[in-house]
Amino acid sequence: MLFFSYFKELVGKEVTVELKNDLAITGTLHSVDQYLNIKLENTRVVDEAKYPHMLSVKNCFIRGSVVRYVQLPPDGVDVDILHDATRREARGT
Amino acid sequence: MALEGPHSVQQFESSSLVSYLDKKVIVLLRDGRSMIGTMGSFDQHGAIVLLKTIERMIFRRYYCDVPMGVFIARGEEVIFCGEVDPTVPQLPPHMLLVTRDEINERRKAARNTSYLKRTMRTRMSFLLGIGLRFNRGSAKNFISGVVFTLALVGGANASVCGEQI
Numbered sequence: 001m002l003f004f005s006y007f008k009e010l011v012g013k014e015v016t017v018e019l020k021n022d023l024a025i026t027g028t029l030h031s032v033d034q035y036l037n038i039k040l041e042n043t044r045v046v047d048e049a050k051y052p053h054m055l056s057v058k059n060c061f062i063r064g065s066v067v068r069y070v071q072l073p074p075d076g077v078d079v080d081i082l083h084d085a086t087r088r089e090a091r092g093t
Numbered sequence: 094m095a096l097e098g099p100h101s102v103q104q105f106e107s108s109s110l111v112s113y114l115d116k117k118v119i120v121l122l123r124d125g126r127s128m129i130g131t132m133g134s135f136d137q138h139g140a141i142v143l144l145k146t147i148e149r150m151i152f153r154r155y156y157c158d159v160p161m162g163v164f165i166a167r168g169e170e171v172i173f174c175g176e177v178d179p180t181v182p183q184l185p186p187h188m189l190l191v192t193r194d195e196i197n198e199r200r201k202a203a204r205n206t207s208y209l210k211r212t213m214r215t216r217m218s219f220l221l222g223i224g225l226r227f228n229r230g231s232a233k234n235f236i237s238g239v240v241f242t243l244a245l246v247g248g249a250n251a252s253v254c255g256e257q258i
Contacts (some may be wrong), residue, residue, distance in 0.1 A: 001193065005197075005213075019172060020172075021121075021123075021125065021172065022120070022135070023173070031107040031108035032108060033108035035226065037105075037108060037139070039108055043175070052184055052185050052188060053149055053151055053156070053183065053184060054119070054125055054175065055179060055181060055183065055184065055185060056119075056177050056178045056179075056181040056182065056183045057119060057175030057176065057178070058176065058178045058181075059175065060173060060174060060175035060176065060178050061110055061113065061171055061173070061174040061175070062172070062174075063139050063171060063172050063173070065166075065169070066123075066172040066173070078118070080131065
């Protein structure tokens with residue numbers, strides 16, 4: 001549940017989600033659920049020339065299992081908190 | 094079946110597909126196809142039911158729409174679901190509407206071209222091999238390589254060239 005909590009903290013920030021089919025979508029993180037399914041708003045496809053049919057998509061739902069990477073904003077990562085949380089989780093408390 | 098209890102739709106509404114119900118959506122499938130239709134239903138696995146579905150086939154700047162009726166996709170096949178904004182044109186103006194057969198023809202032609210390119214590179218790789226042998230200084234292999242090359246270059250002249258060497 002660590003990354004679920006982590007992504008919940010990132011809601012409202014601008015992220016780029018890269019899918020396993022090489023489609024990359026940038027948008028504002030709207031919500032995330034336990035499977036790390038992601039909902040984005042104000043989306044735009046990074047390579048618009050390659051995916052012309054995605055022009056009119058303004059918000060979207062991405063299945064967690066097809067996500068390859070999530071690119072985060074630089075200020076979205078607090079390594080110390082993650083570090084502590086990982087150890088807390090490992091201790092089971 | 095009533096949608097109630099601790100796992101009710103309400104609880105996960107913010108992160109589920111509920112907000113897309115009865116909206117026009119574009120769904121990308123794992124095999125690369127894209128479907129456009131009205132979201133009729135979905136479940137906890139992400140399986141979806143689309144109504145008045147069309148498959149939008151796109152190849153380079155050509156596209157066509159194939160009617161699919163009611164379309165049910167298994168959850169794991171669905172990779173992406175986006176709401177289509179009706180106020181924005183769905184395709185850029187340079188896209189051309191063609192028939193399904195034409196799209197298939199163009200895809201097939203492109204596949205054949207790339208196959209040919211690939212196989213030609215493999216077939217011609219022995220030319221590279223000659224260069225390597227020559228560098229190693231084995232004249233015998235080099236000559237046999239040249240004979241082989243010439244034999245390929247012209248069927249009728251092949252034996253003549255071989256005799257000359």
